[in-house]
Amino acid sequence: MRIERLSVREIELPLRAPFVTALGPVTNRRLLLVELEDGDGTAAWGECVAGVVPGYTSETVDTAWATITDQLAPEVVGLDSEDPSGAIAAMDDIAAGQPMARAAVEMACWDLAARRARLPLAQLLGGTRTEVAAGIALGMAETPEETAAAAAGAVRQGYQRVKLKIEPGADLEVVRAVRGTVGDRIALTVDANCSYTRNDFDLLAALDEFRLQMIEQPLPADDWEGHADLQRRLTTPVCLDESIATVTDLDRMIALQAGRVLNLKPGRVGGFTAALTMIDLAVGNGIDVWVGGMLETGVGRAHNVALASLASIELPGDLSPSDRYWEEDIVDPPWTMVRGTLPVPLTEPGIGVDVDLERIRSLTTRVQEVRSAH
Template sequence: MKFTKVELHVIQMALKAPFVTSLGIVKERKGIIVELHDDQGHIGYGESVAFETPWYTEETVKTCFHMIKDILAPIVLKQSYEHPTEVFDSFNTIRKNPMAKAAVDMAAWDVFAKIHQLPLHQMIGGTRSDILAGVVVGASTIDEVLKQIQAFKAEGYERVKIKIGPGKDYDWMKEIRHSFPELSILADANSAYSGVEDQLLEIDELGLQMIEQPLGQDDLVDHARLQKKMVTPICLDESITSLHAAKSAIALQSGRVINIKIGRVGGLTEAIRIHDLCQKHGIQVWCGGMLEFGVSRAHNVALATLSGFSIPGDISSSSRYWQEDITTPDVVVERGRILPFEGVGIGVEINRKRLDEVRIHHEVLIK
């Protein structure tokens, strides 16, 4: 593969409703769509899922834009590649910045699948004919949470993740458990129990499917200690930023489950490596979400066809967050499942009219 042009589209869209987490409220989403051209006319798409401020991880839309424009695009425009894994590996002299790297890596995988005229899920060796979907509720009152769960159940979701934090945990989860006894529920703390982890032990009796990232990003040792005190499996999210982090977490027994996000780990190449490692070690994995637009959502759908994705993830319908997304067709969840896209590459098209409407910045980088 010889890449000749990188186009960056910075977009901004309002969420249908504010999304509340223990770390803050998201009302509007910015993102960067990477459009990668090769010398044969193929076009691949990737998406940077960093937020506008560094509340979830340290990257932002601006740091990603800088990294892609000034550091990563010049690398991919300079050399040629046989395989998309080489793109990620050609960034090995660049420290961290996984969400910037991921956007370029994703686009290279899309180009590669298009060259081979295969759907991306087939290109990466996916075997699942339907994907296990789930939805996330991030609301500020328990009444609102219960209302949303009811509505999502009616849409066919069978697994729901609730955002929790100190004071919005045991009583909330107990009420949810009581109201929806058959529903598979898990809680995501986004590190809210760092320093106050004993507040979590109460929740252990509720039989939750798992608890996600109770402690800080760097707290692998602390998570291992907490897991020994809890029956509920701990799932790591923020802590798993690379294959190396996954190896450390497994060695330390910091949790029993890993939420794999393509953006957080540096791309599809690294996501697949983490999936393979977890399979070898009996660690369960599921595909995480980032309130993303259609490009990243389509990549998630492809990733989740890999055999290890045996539990539902945070891949929901496009309509969960957006009035109108920038890609067609939409991701649609039916009876808790999504069918993979069968078109070549990521299998969705960019809706140019919608992209124009939501685009706030555009840049073209050429060889």
């Protein structure tokens, strides 16, 4: 098998409504899509989860563009190997520190492998679920009441878990309003996106009374001891997200007992190979895992749903249908929610949804194609 072509495109997809987190609002999602084509004309897709500005991590759309075009494409295009795992291995020693760029190409390789093996991607990854539990992440609103109303709406739609974005000054009252509105039975979590410090432990401990399923990434990504101290103080499980970029990070989380839950985003950790290793390691050490989201299009959603179909992923993920974020997605069919779940596509090889090339072309702001020389 030979990879004949790698295309990387930047598209700009308008969100239905701005999504506000502790990092600020996003109104238009700029993101990169990677398309691979082999010698038989089979095409496969990956999506890069990096944002426009550094903040979530240091990677951005622009750093990922450079990494993919300058470092990864020359390594992968023209490569002859038994199957796409050869291309994945070829990327091992490059793009260190650029896991989001690498993941976009790595996950396209997995899609290609699945298509070549005539298997749904979920099955190639070892997934056995036919549907995955859908959770929603609510951005910050102007008032606690507004967030509570949005949470109530999400519960009515059938979401199995509601996650609230919080930051200092917009926390206890928001959670109180939401819990008071949706009641005790709905699973509720909060995500601080690193916005608290060690001075905030009393406030964070006050969240215990709301019986949250977890509190996600309260402290800066590199504050391992802080998270460990905080976890000892809280009955609510601490979940790490931004802290975990590599398997080594997860090792450290386990050794320090810096949390009890892992928000795993294959697009953040370098792709599926690392994600699968992390799932085994986490579950083997009593850490619950769920699959997060990064304002993906339907392509990234397909990768995340495939991973969430593993039996060892027991908590609902940030996996919502296409119309949660997009007026019109770039895949056909769009992702829909059925009784609080997203059905895992199991009838087609690969990611299981068709990519709408015409729509992608209309959204493309730049494209670079690398073809193999013959």
